[in-house]
Amino acid sequence: MAESLKIKVTIAGRVYPLNVKNENEEEGMRKAANKINDLVSKFEQNYAVSDKQDVLSMCALQFASLIEINAINKEEDLIEVSEKLNKLNVLIDEHLKK
Numbered sequence: 001m002a003e004s005l006k007i008k009v010t011i012a013g014r015v016y017p018l019n020v021k022n023e024n025e026e027e028g029m030r031k032a033a034n035k036i037n038d039l040v041s042k043f044e045q046n047y048a049v050s051d052k053q054d055v056l057s058m059c060a061l062q063f064a065s066l067i068e069i070n071a072i073n074k075e076e077d078l079i080e081v082s083e084k085l086n087k088l089n090v091l092i093d094e095h096l097k098k
Helices: 022-046 054-097
Strands: 007-010 016-018
Touching: 007 022, 016 022, 022 054
Parallel strands: none
Antiparallel strands: 007 016
């Protein structure tokens, strides 16, 4: 079994020790922490919010809503593709019947 890597990431001024499985997971965690910190700074500057709990809640909402919106869009895309495939099947069936 591979050993985990011990890393530290800083989010909103606090250091968090983490164990990650590999370099890819480490890179992902560091990129995520950087995105959160960038968004924290943006919220603090643009909305004059000083309470870290409020800022972090807004960050969580922002990221979670992106995931949900992408899931909804993906579902709508699958429905659209399915409908187009059904129409194509009908056209093929009609052509083969001739």
